[in-house]
Amino acid sequence: MTQEEKSNWRLDGLWTGELNAAIKDERIGAARTPFYENHKWGAHSWLNLNLYSNRWRFEARVEGYQNSILRNPEDVYTRYGLGYFNASYSTPKWTIEAGHFYEQIGQGLIMRSYRDLNLQIDNSIFGAKLKWHLPANQHIMVYGGWPTEDFSLHDMFNAGGEYRNTWKISDVVLNSGAGVSWKRYHSALTDALIDELRYYHPRDRVDLHRNGWLGTLFQEVYAGPFTWVSEFAVKFHDPYYNAQASRHLVTGEEIPGRFETKPGQAFYTQMSLDLEGISLGVEGKYIRRFINKSDPFSFDYRNELNFIPPSADVRTYRLQARYIPATQFLGEKSVNSFIFIPLGDHLLEWKNALIFGLDGEKFYDDFDLQWTWQRENDRWVAGAMYQTYNQSVYEGKSGNRIIRSTIPYVEYYLTWAEDKSLKTEGQALFTKQDKGSLYFLSMEYAWGGSWTVFGSGMYQPRSELWYPSTGLFFTKGSGRYGLSFVKQLDGYVCSGGICRYEPAYSGFKFEFQQRL
Amino acid sequence: MIRLIWILILWLVWISCDDEIPYELVQPQAGQQKVLVEEISGVRCPNCPDGSRLLEALNADFDSSLIVVTYHAGSFSIPYPESKYDFKTDQSVALMEMLGRPLGYPAAAIQRKPVPGENTFQRYSNTWTKVISEVLSSDPKVDLELEVVTAENEVVVRVSALFLESLTQPVFLTMYLTENGLIDPQADTRAGDEFVPDFVHNHVLRAILTPLTGQLWGNGFEALDLKRDSLLFSFDNFPGVADPSKSDVVAFLHTKEGVLQVEKAKAFPR
Secondary structure (H helix, E strand, C coil): CCHHHHHCCEEEEEEEEEEEEECCECCCCECCCHHHHHHCEEEEEEEEEEEECCCEEEEEEEEEEEEECCCCCCCCEEEEEEEEEEEEEECCCEEEEEEEECEEECCCCCEEECEEHHHCEECCEEEEEEEEEECCCEEEEEEEEEEEECCEECCEEEEEEEEEEEEEECCEEEEEEEEEEEEEECHHHHHHHHHHHCCCCHHHCCCCECEEEEEEEEEEEEECCEEEEEEEEEEECCCEEEEEEEEECCCCCEEEEEEECCCEEEEEEEEEEECCCCEEEEEEEEEECCCCECCCCCCCHHHECCCCCCCCCCCCCCHHHHCCCCCCCCEEEEEEEEEEEEECCEEEEEEEEEEECCCCCEEEEEEEEEEEEECCCEEEEEEEEEEEEEHHHHHCCCCCCEEEEEEEEEEEEEEECCCEEEEEEEEEEECCCCCCCEEEEEEEEEECCCEEEEEEEEEECCCCEEEEEEEEEEEECCEEEEEEEEEECCEEEEECCEEEEECCEEEEEEEEEEEC | CHHHHHHHHHHHHHHHHCCECCCCCCCCCCCCCCEEEEEEECCCCCCHHHHHHHHHHHHHHCCCCEEEEEEECCHHHCCCCCCCCCCCCHHHHHHHHHHCCCCCCCEEEECCCCCCCCCCCEEEHHHHHHHHHHHHHCCCCEEEEEEEEEECCEEEEEEEEEECCCECCCEEEEEEEEECCEEEEEECCCCCCCEEEEEEECCEEEEECCCCCCEEEECCECCCCEEEEEEEEEHHHCCCCCCHHHEEEEEEEEECCEEEEEEEEECCCC
16 A cells, blocks of 8 residues: 555445334224334444545445334334445556455346445355456456355355447447356255255156356447437356245145246347437347346345336326336336427426236336426426236236236425425325325425425325325535324335335434534 | 466366266165965865965964965865855956966965966965065065045045056056955865864955956056055945954956056045
8 A cells, every 4th residue: 555545545434324213003904013013113333434545445344233114114113233344455557356346247138236225235245256347448357256145155156257349330320238147055055945846746846956057148329319229138057946836746736936946038229319309218128037146045136136127117206106007027028219399498208118927928118208398496297107017927916916007196386485395296096996096295395405304294185084294304514304103005116127025114313414 | 377277277167078977866665575475275175274384374473574464265265064154256266367266275376476387376385485585585676655534335445556666667556456355165174174164265266346357557667656546346236244343455456477466455445
């Protein structure tokens, strides 16, 4: 370490957290869990610290969970520890990292290690990673390590790499690459699998391998307003649980669910054209047996080693997100398209998602038309979406439950006097299925550059239930603090394309975020 | 460095070439192998009771693994004038024709194992122990279960078979109705005048519930295939059965090479 480097050391950080206090409400289902019945409160917090110089960088994240409902709202979770530590050294030609690290190969079909702490996702890999920056915009990345979960390591070694070359043909920029991910299963994992597989009927015998492989080829093309991204990936010898396949019993019966190691394929492509008067885009996806987990026994999305986003546009804070079509890793083909037409201050957006099973059965579709009118001090957003959602497929409900819903929404956002703003929003979800229709109104007022207060209410006519929420947020410098009272309908909470089911919530929340 | 990466890749490919993890599937626990003894007899056969006594002793020696069916046929099977019953039936005679006419008595077909070099299944009693022992030394190929449900005189027999090995030849199911505790005269060399007027006749074949050669169950089965079948009959159709409560159903699966497994259940389980 040179004297110059020593003098350039900097330290910064981010401290975030949330404290929840329970107010039991049997009517909405916020009850009968340890959080509501026993502990009455819970909290979680992350303290990120970064120490870095020109070439060195040390990152650490201290995590604490006390009666936390973040991991599993049906239970509480209490753990403290160092959740992440990374040391890296960079030169203009290469970068080496050790400890926990995040990475992605291609679009993430075969490997994406990432964090989304809002859903307590942190599937970092603990090991080492090396990146070379080769001449002519070529890059090579290799890594090796153990997938992590909750301060521990999985019984699997994962290594791989990516070659990427950015090159040009005239004005067309191309980004071409290939990647591979290798999974070496520890005997603890294979023994556990064998303990299960050895009781399978000979017809269902599974060939089990010590190593699993995933490979991918990807290509990105940027030609002026035209963008085309595509990736094709395969996997083989990787065990996964196929909940849709059936397995024979010696009694002659069949039961659903079995392990398999059959090869899988995934194809993803996205094309868009950005012209002055119109933007068009289409996204397509084909997935066949492409579950890639660090633990084949797990049903937890936290154990996924790759990332394939849902085909529908996820709008977390709209009722459109009530029925979200999570990616079906066992089999899905989908098309997602959009058209944006700017007309002066106005923007018209048309989005359409179509998702089918590999046998052609329709899983989901939506048709969303949105209008935005943006002026100097205010903005109108209004639209409507029609949605068809196969609840049996996405939520495992029995039968063939199809939910058809129409979701109109309108939002008005107004700013005045430099530091005041008001946002009002009205939404409805009309459906005869599931729990029936929902109506939602909210208002948010911000003033003085520091304060925000909001109030909202959701009404569910079929059960005659109200879900009121209100809160106050204060922002000062690099800190943000909020206290709110929340009654929340059960449903899906989405973040970064990942959605999970959350039971109803009732109680106070204190949340904070402070840069250090 | 590039060379190092190539070496690493080659090493990975090499260790992945033969990386299948061997493991054995758990086989279901097979039931006890049982032996079908189709004993030919006749009320006038003085040596036949000796055969029956030997079979009782062997059954005790072989841990109750014998299922004996006694059918009356041949020249010794003509009833005495004082006989209440005629155990000989058209079916029992046909069975004898199929299994072979014995040259001497006692004789029995053991697990329908053909006698090597001869066109018969009939074996003399001095070979029974050896054949039974051979049969019992091998693992069962089928796990056979028999369940009988009776309502009034109607009987439902349910058979289920779990094949423990794959079989590539036709498999047949045969079912017998037998009766125990029939008291009737019997010739017996051990008796003073070689005649016992109140001999207790057990496991006497009263009816063959399936075709004589068996009901075809399949032309082959895979290991762990499970097959179920059921058969319905009424005691009203078998007036010869003296006391249904003392009757049994015997079911067995067989191929041309012999019986795979046999089971017996009370025909009147109440």
